Amino acid sequence: xxxxxxxxxxxxxxxxNIPDKIILExxxxxxxxxxxxxxYGTLNENKDNAILLLHALTGDAxxxxxxxxxxxxxxxxxxxxxxxxxxxxxxxxVISSNMLGGCTGTTGPCxxxxxxxxxxxxxxxxxxxxxxxKVQKKLIDFLGVKRLIVAGGxxxxxxxxxxxxxxADMVDAVIIIxxxxxxxxxGIAFNAVGRNAIxxxxxxxxxxxxxxxxxxEKGLAxxxxxxHITYLCExxxxxxxxxxxxxxxxxxxxxxxxxxxxxYLEHQGRSFVDRFDANSYLYIxxxxxxxxxxxxxxxxKSAFEKTKARFLVMSFTSDWLFPTSQSKEIVQxxxxxxRDVSFCEIESPCGHDAFLLEFETQxxxxxxxxxxxxxxx
Amino acid sequence: xxxxxxxxxxxxxxxxNIPDKIILExxxxxxxxxxxxxxYGTLNENKDNAILLLHALTGDAxxxxxxxxxxxxxxxxxxxxxxxxxxxxxxxxVISSNMLGGCTGTTGPCxxxxxxxxxxxxxxxxxxxxxxxKVQKKLIDFLGVKRLIVAGGxxxxxxxxxxxxxxADMVDAVIIIxxxxxxxxxGIAFNAVGRNAIxxxxxxxxxxxxxxxxxxEKGLAxxxxxxHITYLCExxxxxxxxxxxxxxxxxxxxxxxxxxxxxYLEHQGRSFVDRFDANSYLYIxxxxxxxxxxxxxxxxKSAFEKTKARFLVMSFTSDWLFPTSQSKEIVQxxxxxxRDVSFCEIESPCGHDAFLLEFETQxxxxxxxxxxxxxxx
Numbered sequence: 001x002x003x004x005x006x007x008x009x010x011x012x013x014x015x016x017n018i019p020d021k022i023i024l025e026x027x028x029x030x031x032x033x034x035x036x037x038x039x040y041g042t043l044n045e046n047k048d049n050a051i052l053l054l055h056a057l058t059g060d061a062x063x064x065x066x067x068x069x070x071x072x073x074x075x076x077x078x079x080x081x082x083x084x085x086x087x088x089x090x091x092x093x094v095i096s097s098n099m100l101g102g103c104t105g106t107t108g109p110c111x112x113x114x115x116x117x118x119x120x121x122x123x124x125x126x127x128x129x130x131x132x133x134k135v136q137k138k139l140i141d142f143l144g145v146k147r148l149i150v151a152g153g154x155x156x157x158x159x160x161x162x163x164x165x166x167x168a169d170m171v172d173a174v175i176i177i178x179x180x181x182x183x184x185x186x187g188i189a190f191n192a193v194g195r196n197a198i199x200x201x202x203x204x205x206x207x208x209x210x211x212x213x214x215x216x217e218k219g220l221a222x223x224x225x226x227x228h229i230t231y232l233c234e235x236x237x238x239x240x241x242x243x244x245x246x247x248x249x250x251x252x253x254x255x256x257x258x259x260x261x262x263x264y265l266e267h268q269g270r271s272f273v274d275r276f277d278a279n280s281y282l283y284i285x286x287x288x289x290x291x292x293x294x295x296x297x298x299x300x301k302s303a304f305e306k307t308k309a310r311f312l313v314m315s316f317t318s319d320w321l322f323p324t325s326q327s328k329e330i331v332q333x334x335x336x337x338x339r340d341v342s343f344c345e346i347e348s349p350c351g352h353d354a355f356l357l358e359f360e361t362q363x364x365x366x367x368x369x370x371x372x373x374x375x376x377x
Numbered sequence: 378x379x380x381x382x383x384x385x386x387x388x389x390x391x392x393x394n395i396p397d398k399i400i401l402e403x404x405x406x407x408x409x410x411x412x413x414x415x416x417y418g419t420l421n422e423n424k425d426n427a428i429l430l431l432h433a434l435t436g437d438a439x440x441x442x443x444x445x446x447x448x449x450x451x452x453x454x455x456x457x458x459x460x461x462x463x464x465x466x467x468x469x470x471v472i473s474s475n476m477l478g479g480c481t482g483t484t485g486p487c488x489x490x491x492x493x494x495x496x497x498x499x500x501x502x503x504x505x506x507x508x509x510x511k512v513q514k515k516l517i518d519f520l521g522v523k524r525l526i527v528a529g530g531x532x533x534x535x536x537x538x539x540x541x542x543x544x545a546d547m548v549d550a551v552i553i554i555x556x557x558x559x560x561x562x563x564g565i566a567f568n569a570v571g572r573n574a575i576x577x578x579x580x581x582x583x584x585x586x587x588x589x590x591x592x593x594e595k596g597l598a599x600x601x602x603x604x605h606i607t608y609l610c611e612x613x614x615x616x617x618x619x620x621x622x623x624x625x626x627x628x629x630x631x632x633x634x635x636x637x638x639x640x641y642l643e644h645q646g647r648s649f650v651d652r653f654d655a656n657s658y659l660y661i662x663x664x665x666x667x668x669x670x671x672x673x674x675x676x677x678k679s680a681f682e683k684t685k686a687r688f689l690v691m692s693f694t695s696d697w698l699f700p701t702s703q704s705k706e707i708v709q710x711x712x713x714x715x716r717d718v719s720f721c722e723i724e725s726p727c728g729h730d731a732f733l734l735e736f737e738t739q740x741x742x743x744x745x746x747x748x749x750x751x752x753x754x
Contacts, residue, residue, distance in 0.1 A: 026628075026630040122632070125630075126628075126630040126631060126632075182620060183620075184611050184614070184615060185611070185614035185615050185617070185618045185619055185620065185636070185638045186606060186609075186610075186611045186614045186615075188620070188636050188638050188639065189602075189606045189614065189638050189639070189642055190606060192602075192636070192638070192639040192642060193599060193602045193603055193606070193642065195632065196595075196598075196599055196602065196642075196643075196646075197574060197599050199632065200578075200595035200596075200598075200599065201577075202579035218577040219577075221573075222570060222573055222574050222577065222599065225566075225569075225570045225573065226570055226603065229563060229566045229567060229570065232563075233563075234561050234562070234563045234700075237561070237562035237563045237566065238561060238562050238563075240562070241562045242562055243559060243560075243562065243565070243669060243672070251403075251503075251667050253403040253502075253503040254503060255499070255503075255572065255576065255659060255663070258663075258666065258667075259562070259565050259569070259666065261562045261565050261566050261569070262565065262566070262569040265566055265569060265570065265573075266573075269573075282632060286632070286635075289635065289636065290628050290635075292620060295620070323611075
């Protein structure tokens, strides 16, 4: 039933082996790199109708549709991608790829290191958002795309910003949702504690856990629980769970789960370890922590002076992880750099998660932003 | 030098063995209970000049002064307790005791269970804020105190509220700082993840770790790091650390400490495990989670109709763990219950920690609040 409603229908992940070496921001030359990606819609003759979607921390290439008739869930941005949707596959050739360092097809710490025949583990090089974009650029060139729109929420927004700077000549429009040009100290702190939980797990074994019977699941689950607290907000947690007890309506007087919110976090932690690699969590949160456009380019204004695109920046009122103030910083610097920028703060009680949930409002805004570009074609 | 400035000078912790059984809120009858406490100043002839200070999550009986000439730090509320200070020991007999379930003198999970000759560990009964107050009441009676003022920040404020209800006849005034009548779902979530980190530590051993060579230090450190993020706020973290690198001014490109904020959290985690017991952390956070006056008494108004004291409620603008809105809930219910209440939201960039830092403003407000009571004597 759900599959019939999914407007892009059945999709599949493809793989591109990058033929050349990637020179990483750390100075390391790295290869081979394989990129997992999906596409929806058709690239036009001018090869200028492409939109690259960039996923958030734990996302993957599977942005829309179903892989299989038996899939319970569609891709992570199903509500935004398809014919007539925000990213309209009747008009656009939509691309989504798994990030470098990820664990769902693109080369990452769980990939086999050809030199050792074993998974990289912590021998995988430390990567940055710039590195991830370099890899995506290889894919975009391989697909023959000439001009591009980039769009992403959260960490995806960081990648979109990086795209607009390091590939300014090919990017026409940039959509940044619930994102930032640099994480706050508090944001780094949450990531650091999550990494600490993974590194402290007795089964972490310095990252060489792939052949073990037991995995660093508890550490990864704790990291995920911390993450989930930051993705929601006090208001949404209050609405979802309040202080309701899970079982008997009264305290257990023990250390089992008492409150519904505890049960929710346990569930989120437990289900995450089935789909995500602890090492990838380390590498990707580190890339997020390092991202700082103002530090790299002297100032945010200088960074954006290198861009040539139109920008749409959206934030959500209850997002305290990537608060509106950080979006406004981006917007102000874009204005100072003389760029064309639209900004919208969307009223939402859903916290940071809103970019994955509030699709109706986002659809209207994205459609109207993209329409302006279509007039010029 | 610091010791000379400490107005209460050298102090020492005393111990009171409660002769009777404590009937806990869970229904369990529990004994023996020993209470660690300190006093500053002198109880007057009418035995009506006592102030009981209630400590926060990881506090202890040592509220002011130094135990020893070599002590590096005074008690936790040194700036507020002493001759001429907010809690003026020239006028008042100030009492501070370690909470039931604690690990610094009062009976807790690290105490020896007389039945087994071994530390209680998880055989210690689950306790509540009401239970902690019951134990404090035994101490207050033992000291011969007839009338009492109660004051506390954070979890200490919860205990002060409980005192005002369960011992209404002897409490004249209540000072509640950066506290709440019940934790939000988000607050429970942070505590739950901290407990999860402890329970997941490979050395936790179901709470029986006291005789082990290795202790559940990593789990406890992670719990503490999470706590510290919530005690500060984005603004204070930004001011203290920003995005400054710890060592070379640039990324390490590895998983060692990169940012100053990471180093701070590491330090907080590491130093905490030297002074706190992991089991106590479980028990006391659980007591905090359970505390809910409205749920227990039908409504917050009904709860406060049982009180007979004057109230002072203070909150801090940047405290997002126990935000001003929660203090206002208390104030509104007190007004509805017809009680005399003063409320002040103090402008501070220090987050929840402000109640331990902003002593100048607090001193003025507390002094003026206490002075009103002194007029009536």
